[in-house]
Amino acid sequence: MDNTIYTESFQDKFLQTTEDFYRSKQFPAIDSNNKLLEYLKLVAEYFDYEINQAKVYLPEQKLTLTTLIVLLETIFFPTDIFNIIVGRLQLLVSDENKHQELAVLFEPIRQLTKLKNELLKLIETHVYQKAIESITDDLINNPLFYIETIVNIHGKYQKLIQETFVGDQHFVASFDKGYAKFVNQNPVSKTTGITMTLAEILARYCDTLLRKGSKAVKNDDWNEKLDNIIIIFSYLNDKDVFMKFYQKMLRKRLIDQLSVSESYEETLISEFKNKCGYEYTSKLEQMIKDIRLSEDLTNEYRTYQENTHENETRKIYSNNFLEENNFFSVVVLTSNSWLFSHPSDIILPIEFKTVYDNFTTFYLSKHSGRKLTLLHQYSKGELQINFTTKKYRLQVSTYQMLILLLFNQELIWTVEQIQDKTQIRSELLFEILLGLLKSKLLISDDPLTLNSRIKLAQNFISDKTRLNLNLPSKPNEQKDQSHLVKAAVDERQMVIQAALVRIMKKERTLKHSLLIQQVIQQLTSNFKPDISLIKKYIEILIEKEYFQRDSNDKDTLHYLA
Structure with a gap:
């Protein structure tokens, strides 16, 4: 059928007749919720009738149906009436005691697209704003309370969607959108000024x-x-x-x-x-596996140590440096599955070096060709104080152990001498010494410089018999946090480029917009890729001659093998 003939001969007259018919009718005022419900029910009936008739008798005329819906919305929801209805809906949404009334109005509204879309926006905004209002400083600084609070918020509004909007998928999506916006908006502590992701x-x-030791979870x-x-x-x-x-x-x-x-x-x-997916957790699974294998390896090594190095073991025990048959445990880690920083070189004390060398010999006899690197920055140990009447046990880092064992040789050292004997880098050494001075185990009369004299506190006393000196410093924790975020963001560059190459290698030829769309689909499970970054890396890959623009269509890309 010629569209012009159809429009002039039928559609225009059909729409005009429809408009004249409904304009001539009388409708109830909407000055109360009951009247509003009556009005919406009546309008929903008219919409339902007209749309069904159009679908039955004009199944091929999609444009007529669209134009008809716009006409009906213009007739029944002129600006003044529409604003009154939306205002009423906004009050019902914001007053959580009136959600039952909202549920009654929803029945006709679900058939009225224009009003339904407006209600979807109201729900999204309501969920977001109420959730934001519920977050206080004490929650931000307590991960346990924060997560359980926002989980409760999720449950509360999920229940609203189920009970008020009978689980309508459009409202589920609207709730999800508002809630996702809330949870991904990084809270800022007003007291500390610290932003937490x-x-x-x-x-x-x-x-x-x-x-x-966590009391936050029980078996049940x-x-x-x-x-x-x-x-x-x-x-x-x-x-x-x-x-x-x-x-x-x-x-x-x-x-x-x-x-x-x-x-x-x-x-x-x-x-x-x-x-x-598997790739996301593969490193975590390898970490668990490494620990299991290390437990077996430690037991094997203890047997080896007892049978092969009995004299060295007895010597170590006699010095009270290490104790019983459990004096040493080892964790051998797969290098690409753990987050490590490269260790700096230090000088191991003879007490520790003997054990390390013995283990290295044992391990390499079982795994020829492998390389072991001692990650002393993650290692720790236990020392016993023997110069006091009361016996104390100290839990220490490897660095702290290196420093404290020097006092078996001399009771006074300068900072410079300690650095020379241990080769701990200067900045780290000062940080560790300050911690040991704070524990009162070591003392110094001077402000800490390379020439400061550090003494062993021979009159050391503490209420506790086991002291944990191996505590991380807050500044380092904050620095580490920002480093982790930066590392993840930097990795996205490689991930985006790899996805681009992978998709183009498969498709060979693809529209620019479709390539961006496929990258987003592939990567959204791990992070939300920035479209500007995707475009940037497309250009980089074109420069590197991985891709080429079509000579006749600049929006089409070809993969270059």
């Missing part, structure tokens, strides 16, 4: 639950806590940043034997894998 807060929440509510984690994880945009924090905290739990349950660790990793 959701990725870090969620990782700390996981760490709190999975550490030994682990599944509930697991659900909390996965709910928030599902909304998290920066899953790659979260993984950096999670991997760092898992490293500490595993190396320091602080994990409350291997089963809990594996269950959570499995949930992450279900959400993001």
